[in-house]
Amino acid sequence: MDILLVASAFNSLSQRVYAELSDRGHRVDVVLASHGDDPVRAALRAHRPDLVIAPMLTTALPEDVWREHTCLIVHPGPPGDRGPSSLDWAIAEQAPEWGVTVLQAEAGMDAGPIWAAEPFRVAPVGKSDLYRNEVSDAAVTAVLAAVRRHAEGSYKPRPQSDPSIGVAWRDPFPQERRRIDWAYDDTATVLRKLRGADSRPGVLDELLGREVFLHGGHPEDELRGRPGELLARRSGAVCRATRDSAVWIPELRPRRNSGDPAPFRRPATDVLAALDPSLGLPEVPAPLELPEHRRTYADVRYRERGDVGLLSFSFPGGAMSTDQCRRLLAAYEHALTRPTRVLVLGGARDFFSNGIHLNVIEAAPDPALESWTNLNAIDDLAQAVLCTTDRLVVAALAGNAAAGGAMLALAADQVWCRAGTVLNPHYRRMGLYGSELWTYSLPRRVGPQEADRLTGQALPVSAASALRTGLVDRVVPAAPGEFAAEAERLAAGLAAVPDLDRRIAAKADARAADEERRPLADFRQAELARMHAVFFDPEAPYHALRAAFVRKTPTGTPRPLTPPPGESR
Numbered sequence: 001m002d003i004l005l006v007a008s009a010f011n012s013l014s015q016r017v018y019a020e021l022s023d024r025g026h027r028v029d030v031v032l033a034s035h036g037d038d039p040v041r042a043a044l045r046a047h048r049p050d051l052v053i054a055p056m057l058t059t060a061l062p063e064d065v066w067r068e069h070t071c072l073i074v075h076p077g078p079p080g081d082r083g084p085s086s087l088d089w090a091i092a093e094q095a096p097e098w099g100v101t102v103l104q105a106e107a108g109m110d111a112g113p114i115w116a117a118e119p120f121r122v123a124p125v126g127k128s129d130l131y132r133n134e135v136s137d138a139a140v141t142a143v144l145a146a147v148r149r150h151a152e153g154s155y156k157p158r159p160q161s162d163p164s165i166g167v168a169w170r171d172p173f174p175q176e177r178r179r180i181d182w183a184y185d186d187t188a189t190v191l192r193k194l195r196g197a198d199s200r201p202g203v204l205d206e207l208l209g210r211e212v213f214l215h216g217g218h219p220e221d222e223l224r225g226r227p228g229e230l231l232a233r234r235s236g237a238v239c240r241a242t243r244d245s246a247v248w249i250p251e252l253r254p255r256r257n258s259g260d261p262a263p264f265r266r267p268a269t270d271v272l273a274a275l276d277p278s279l280g281l282p283e284v285p286a287p288l289e290l291p292e293h294r295r296t297y298a299d300v301r302y303r304e305r306g307d308v309g310l311l312s313f314s315f316p317g318g319a320m321s322t323d324q325c326r327r328l329l330a331a332y333e334h335a336l337t338r339p340t341r342v343l344v345l346g347g348a349r350d351f352f353s354n355g356i357h358l359n360v361i362e363a364a365p366d367p368a369l370e371s372w373t374n375l376n377a378i379d380d381l382a383q384a385v386l387c388t389t390d391r392l393v394v395a396a397l398a399g400n401a402a403a404g405g406a407m408l409a410l411a412a413d414q415v416w417c418r419a420g421t422v423l424n425p426h427y428r429r430m431g432l433y434g435s436e437l438w439t440y441s442l443p444r445r446v447g448p449q450e451a452d453r454l455t456g457q458a459l460p461v462s463a464a465s466a467l468r469t470g471l472v473d474r475v476v477p478a479a480p481g482e483f484a485a486e487a488e489r490l491a492a493g494l495a496a497v498p499d500l501d502r503r504i505a506a507k508a509d510a511r512a513a514d515e516e517r518r519p520l521a522d523f524r525q526a527e528l529a530r531m532h533a534v535f536f537d538p539e540a541p542y543h544a545l546r547a548a549f550v551r552k553t554p555t556g557t558p559r560p561l562t563p564p565p566g567e568s569r
């Protein structure tokens with residue numbers, strides 16, 4: 001069918017729905033509702049779709065649109081649930097199970113007949129993680145069922161007046177309900193409030209006399225202090241005491257003052273340093289190899305299982321700052337000193353990596369210089385992985401990867417990803433050519449023609465499509481919370497294969513032969529020359545695109561599959 005996706009943003013779910021429908025032979029286009037109703041109407045006239053699907057919509061479709069076209073809305077709540085804050089309420093009320101409903105657009109919000117629904121278990125994770133994983137899996141299952149039923153033509157969607165459906169309207173989740181009472185709330189309550197708003201909108205609070213939004217939360221089982229007291233810092237996060245223990249908060253966002261540019265999330269220590277340069281919180285590092293029972297914040301960890309080393313990392317939003325890249329490289333170098341035969345890189349769930357940290361760059365005194373420094377730091381990491389010749393390295397993608405993060409994964413010998421993963425192996429939409437030695441590793445995997453298509457078209461790629469083209473080596477059909485254990489099991493099997501020594505030796509020989517033909521330093525130098533020209537050109541589109549991205553300002557065309565004018569590869 002011809003399908004038009006209408007979305008407020010081409011976010012992770014919209015991209016996955018696009019990729020999954022395209023994989024099944026549907027002709028899919030996208031228009032952003034954030035640019036107003038007229039672009040939606042224009043896209044309908046140009047596309048003449050058989051079906052309109054709204055995977056993520058924060059505003060209502062115009063009446064003339066849903067009256068003239070079958071429009072299916074993806075609602076992140078079970079049948080009968082209505083309102084704009086469904087997931088927020090599910091987390092706050094500790095619902096053990098929730099669901100996704102695909103319903104037809106009508107005048108009443110979320111009140112149309114139901115075409116499909118799919119339940120999911122509510123994992124004890126942040127709302128954004130839940131949305132990108134359990135919600136995304138359920139949404140794709142429901143959307144594919146609804147599309148199939150619409151194509152067959154005989155299915156009658158179930159009206160919500162059906163007595164078996166209990167209708168419940170939920171108001172927008174108020175900031176007052178998110179507010180933390182540090183003297184009264186126990187740690188479990190504090191974490192639930194923080195996780196329920198980890199990406200948006202954050203939890204409004206006060207620190208150092210300034211209103212800020214808190215983003216994300218992790219438990220701490222050793223540090224203690226007066227409720228609400230700032231105790232320590234680690235890896236960009238700050239530790240704050242609760243009445244019964246403490247929590248780590250990775251990111252903060254100052255509340256906007258009238259007339260100021262829109263603030264954005266940054267490492268908590270950076271925001272606090274800007275508010276009070278004299279604040280002297282002690283640095284309390286976590287050991288790289290933590291006991292498994294220890295509850296604390298550690299964005300980089302290492303452990304071993306027999307001949308397998310497991311280097312896990314998890315950075316907020318998947319972005320990797322200069323500091324995070326350098327710390328991860330130091331951990332990688334430590335892992336190489338260990339007597340393992342297989343080394344697995346990747347987090348337990350959610351993002352693998354999205355490349356350089358645009359928020360940190362935007363906040364830097366010299367964004368061009370910080371862009372350059374950050375890029376070289378992630379290049380150092382990619383080069384270290386490519387130059388590892390004494391063991392096999394596996395990139396295990398529990399979640400999405402994009403731009404330099406996707407190319408970093410390709411530096412490994414094998415790339416395994418969860419079945420729900422979406423990859424964006426390109427840089428074009430940020431006005432960049434890219435680095436991370438992609439000009440060596442991407443064509444080596446998929447061939448020059450496919451590499452040119454992936455980086456030029458700049459489209460999201462599903463796990464299944466990535467496997468077909470050779471972009472990844474294995475797709476693991478695991479639930480979000482089960483991928484890490486399955487990847488560990490597969491890695492143990494890889495470490496036990498009889499010809500492992502031969503494979504490692506062959507890898508070393510291939511790397512030596514490639515180095516003889518053209519050194520990695522040449523690839524890197526050529527990539528960096530193009531990136532340097534962009535970073536240090538104040539008129540390059542990258543700077544405006546970066547600023548719009550971090551401040552959530554609509555930019556470019558309402559048809560996001562067409563790059564904004566002025567972008568360059």
